[in-house]
Amino acid sequence: MSKNREVAKQVLAAIGGKENIASATHCVTRLRFALNDESVVDKEALEAIDVVKGSFATNGQFQVILGQGLVDKVFKELADEAGISQSSKEETKTAAEKNLNPLQRAVKTLADIFIPILPAIVTAGLLMGINNILTAGGIFGDASLIEMYPGIADIANIINIIANTAFVFLPALIGWSAMKRFGGSEILGIVLGLILVHPDLLNAWSYGQAIEEGTMPTWNLFGLEINKMGYQGQVLPILFASFILAKIEIFLRKKIADGFQLLLVGPIALLVTGFLAFAIIGPITFAIGNGITGAFVWVFENAAIIGGLIYGAIYAPLVITGMHHTFLAVDLQLIGSTNSTPLWPILALSNIAQGSAALAMFFLLREEKLKGLSMTSAISAYLGITEPAMFGVNLRFRFPFITAIISSAVAAMWITANNVQALSIGVGGLPGIFSIDRDGWFAFAIGMVIAFVLPIILTYVYVKARRIKLQ
Incomplete structure (x- = not known):
């Protein structure tokens, strides 16, 4: 018997046997199981296995850390031993959701939306760090590097544009990921996010000044004044708008014949959601977001x-x-x-x-x-x-x-x-x-x-x- 097959048999026995597996998959370093009953897992026996580096339960999944490379080989043997096929990560996540309470489901939904866009956010953050080193004074003397060496000013400017893009168009990234999570078309989520940061709208970062000066641009719709503002860098407006967009799209796809869906579903869903976003969703969630921001700012300013x-x-x-x-x-x-x-x-x-x-x-x-x-x-x-x-x-x-x-x-x-x-x-x-x-x-x-x-x-x-x- 190969060592990998022996490990697979030991893992299978420790997690309660094949009867306890509702779904199984693996990532780069970990075996991921949706188990029928996590209470029967023998963690001591599991972690006594030489190659097992740890185990834990999170978001309804039980995960066993093996390490890169080895996890593929052990999973193959485990699947053969248990007579199961590899489930997709989404199938395992779905199977695991039955173990979650409402709060855990809400947290998992946020995780499912934000984790896919994290590489773009982290990359932008690192590039902004490089830009800070180039443009901030007091690091290598009173003057900044671009003041000391004007020839690199344009390089710093390009880095700044590349770094800022993910934050300026954050609603588009969230729209894509949220629509994927809510079951809608990702491309419509991207478009909705871009609508909320359209250059014809007042930049969200100018909102405070516009209110103070009384220069807020507005639309007049049947006597209703709606602020003509964008939502750059905002999280809540696009999250709620994407949820509404996905639900409208799913409803329309069920009601409209296949031959007319391309002509009707996208335009109707975007038009309705767009009006709701600017008239209701945006103002309410923007106020909630400002309230959350204000609470944290107050705490860290006063305590x-x-x-x-x-x-x-x-x-x-x-x-x-x-x-x-x-x-x-x-x-x-x-x-x-x-x-x-x-x-x-x-x-x-x-x-x-x-x-x-x-x-x-x-x-x-x-x-x-x-x-x-x-x-x-x-x-x-x-x-x-x-x-x-x-x-x-x-x-x-x-x-x-x-x-x-x-x-x-x-x-x-x-x-x-x-x-x-x-x-x-x-x-x-x-x-x-x-x-x-x-x-x-x-x-x-x-x-x-x-x-x-x-x-x-x-x-x-x-x-x-x-x-x-x-x-």
């Missing part, structure tokens, strides 16, 4: 340390539940409304803290498999991917996870007290500094040191003080 303490402490537990995806929408809303966010820097520090807790376990553990997992997962966390460290090491022993939370909260209190802001969403962990406003670099660097060093000290002291014997 910054408390806000940092709370968010720094809860972010890692939110990752376990999947609810951290909700705050991606909040970050984007804050950036769209205020051009910066105090929340994202805390995420980056939480990544570092989880990595350092795992690194501490590398020096404390004796068992070679866990030592190797601790080191590799720590490096991954320092580069912004914390799941291997959290689920493979820190949550397994519990106390490293707690020391990481404490350290993240302390570091978050420091940076929020010093008003550290991120200009964009980028890569978490150590590269996160490139997304930070230049004025906050020094304070954020100190926060990084706290998040790096404190978990190692706390974890080591805890083990020695409690005289914990680790294998």
